Amino acid sequence: MARSLLEVKGIESFYDKSQALFGMSFSVQEGEFCTLIGRNGMGKTTTVKSVMGLLSPARGQVLFEGRPLEKLPPYRVARFGLGxxxxxxxxxxxxxxxxxxxxxxxxxxxxxGDWTLERIYQLFPSLARRDKNLGSNLSGGEQQMLAIGRALMTNPRLLILDEATEGLAPLIRKEIWECLAELKRMGQTVIVIDKNIGPLLRLADCHHIVEKGQVVWSGSSASLRARPELLERYVGV
Structure with a gap:
């Protein structure tokens, strides 16, 4: 039986005096591929920052395997196994x-079970060919592959991708989705933020729709396909 790996419980986060999260709550089971979806400015990235220790919630809890993270600095959060x-x-x-x-x-x-350079280069052969190139000399797609590879090299229990395919060419987006599908087959626990709903519906086990700093709906891909009005109301432009 899958167990809860991450629990976000009623967190409220602020930028100075401006509140961005209003009781954000959701959970992710071990081995699940989950999404946070919604329009820009609704609190998805702020949620990621609050989970990773980049922004300290004023109230609420972030639990990883039952251990509180919400007051820890980012490097200690990463050591628990969040990439x-x-x-x-x-x-x-x-x-x-x-x-x-x-x-x-x-x-x-x-x-x-470790991610190694060899395994990263097998996942992204183009990085192997660019092994000695500076990051500044890579294309946007190659930089995104490198960012994913770098996160995997920390051997995370939970991998979080914020805007996984934003600004990438269609062929590169396809390669990133294939990579994420492979990670799912391997049993990697994943949270993805992305605007491309089609691939998310094919890959994800669960979705959390975010509106004005809180989750307003959670459910499976099948449930979301059956409720197209939700995508139109909360995700469509």
Missing amino acids: LVPEGRQIFTNLTVHENLVATARSAGRSG
């Missing part, structure tokens, strides 16, 4: 592909 692919990629542009991947690498401590 982030941030919006805008944020790779180290002055380091090579190889250096980016090994800079924050961390063993999972499982026999045969």
Whole structure:
């Protein structure tokens, strides 16, 4: 039976005096592929920041395997096994592909279960060909692959991708979705934020619709397909 890996309970987060999250609550089971979807400015990225320790919630709890994270700095959150692919990629542009991947690498401590350079290069062959290139010399798609590879090299229990395919060419988006499908087959627990609903409906086990800093609906892909009015109301432009 799947167990709860992440629980976000009623968190309220602020930017100075401006409140961005109003009781944000959801959970992710181990091995699930979940989404946070909604229009821009509704609190999805703020939720990610609050989970990862980049923004400290004023109220509420963030629990990872029952352990509270909400007051911890980002480096300690990461040590618990949370990996982030941030919006805008944020790779180290002055380091090579190889250096980016090994800079924050961390063993999972499982026999045969670690992500290694070899496995990352098998997942993204184009990175292997660009091994000695600086991050600044990569295309946007290659930078996103590198950001995903860098997060996987921390061997995360939970991988979070904020705007997984934003601004990428269709062929590169297809490669990223294929990568995420492979991670799902491997049993990796994933949270994805993205505007491309079609691939999310094919891949995700559960969806959380975010509106004005809180989850207004949660359910499976089948349930969401049966409720197209939800996408029109909360996600459509």
